[in-house]
Each structure stands twice: as C-alpha cells, then as structure tokens.
Amino acid sequence: MSDSINLSRRRLFSRRKDDALRPPYVRADIEFTDLCTRCGKCAEACETAIIIKGDGGFPEVSFADAECTFCGRCHEACDETIFDAALEPPWPLKAQISTSCLAASGIWCQSCKDACDERAIRFTPAIGKAPMPELELDACTGCGACVAPCPSHAISIIKPSN
Structure with missing residues (x-):
C-alpha cells in the first residue's frame, strides 16, 4: 500500500509531457514552461492571431x-531566451488527415489542397469515386492553412512521433 502512495506522489510532482503546440522557432533544448513568463507579448505580436493563452x-x-x-x-516580441530565429524548419509540426475527411465518404472536397501554398496535399483522381487526399509530409510546413477551411474538421496539426 505504501508503494502505491509513493508512486502517486511521484507522478504528482514529476513533469508531465508538454503536448501543447507552441509558437514557431521555440528552442527544442529548453523546458518551455520554465522560461516563459506568460507575458503575452508573442500573442499580441502574432499577425494572424493564432497564438492564444x-x-x-x-x-x-x-x-x-x-x-x-x-x-x-x-520571437521578436519575446524578452526571454525561448526562441531561435535560425531554426529550420521553424517547428516539427505536420498536418494529419483523419478518416472523417469528406472524400472518405465519397464527397468531392479539396478545400485543404486549395489552401496549401506548399502543395503538400494532393488528390489523385479515381474512377467512380471522390479523389482521396495524399499528404506529402516532407513538403508540409505545419503552417495550419489547411485546418480552418476543412468543413469536416478532419485535419489537425500534430507533433509527429519519432
């Protein structure tokens, strides 16, 4: 019984994995929540207002x-040592298309392809059915342009597992 108490206490005080999508150019060698002061300057500076509290x-x-x-x-607005403007790519994020994509139900939709400037999403024509999306991960920047236009909310931006 004392082992289970110790384990639960240990879990309580251990760092939990940070799964939040952080702004681009955040250094990988830091613990983001240790350095960020939560001042909000990055959110105020974001030209597309995608950085939220x-x-x-x-x-x-x-x-x-x-x-x-x-x-x-x-990163220009931040006073802390959180960002590295020289990072290439600016983050490891990539798009992921789920099975709730309208094309999987036979409905012709290519809104994600139309929104993708990098042309990371292609549709291959098929006889007798709606073309299915194909995601070229090497071309995907994880910018998220494909997310909002998707009518079925089938696209998410994720941190790929290594």
Whole structure:
C-alpha cells in the first residue's frame, strides 16, 4: 500500500509531457514552461492571431481560424531566451488527415489542397469515386492553412512521433 502512495506522489510532482503546440522557432533544448513568463507579448505580436493563452496561461497555437505565416513577430516580441530565429524548419509540426475527411465518404472536397501554398496535399483522381487526399509530409510546413477551411474538421496539426 505504501508503494502505491509513493508512486502517486511521484507522478504528482514529476513533469508531465508538454503536448501543447507552441509558437514557431521555440528552442527544442529548453523546458518551455520554465522560461516563459506568460507575458503575452508573442500573442499580441502574432499577425494572424493564432497564438492564444492556453493551459496555465502559457502561449499555445490554435489553427481554428488562421495559419502561421512564420513572420517571426512572436520571437521578436519575446524578452526571454525561448526562441531561435535560425531554426529550420521553424517547428516539427505536420498536418494529419483523419478518416472523417469528406472524400472518405465519397464527397468531392479539396478545400485543404486549395489552401496549401506548399502543395503538400494532393488528390489523385479515381474512377467512380471522390479523389482521396495524399499528404506529402516532407513538403508540409505545419503552417495550419489547411485546418480552418476543412468543413469536416478532419485535419489537425500534430507533433509527429519519432
């Protein structure tokens, strides 16, 4: 019984994995929540307003209404040593298309392809059915331009697993 108490206490005080989508150019070698002061300057500077106040008041990225243009204003506004403007790519995020895509139900829709400037989403024509999306991960910047226009909310931006 004392082992279970110790384990639960240990879990309580251990760092939980940070799954939040952070702004671009955030250094990978830091613990974001240790350095961020939650001042909100990055959110105020964001030209597309995708940086929002998230869990605990820390900045997170939401692609519900817009995309990241990688303008760099977020890191220019920050006084902390959180960002590295030289990062290439600016983050590891990539698009993911779920099975709720309208094309999977036989409905012709290519709104994500139309929104993708990088041409990371292609549709291959097929006889007798709606073309299915194909995602070219190497071309995807994770900008999120494809998320908001998707009528079935089938696209999300994720941190790929290694």
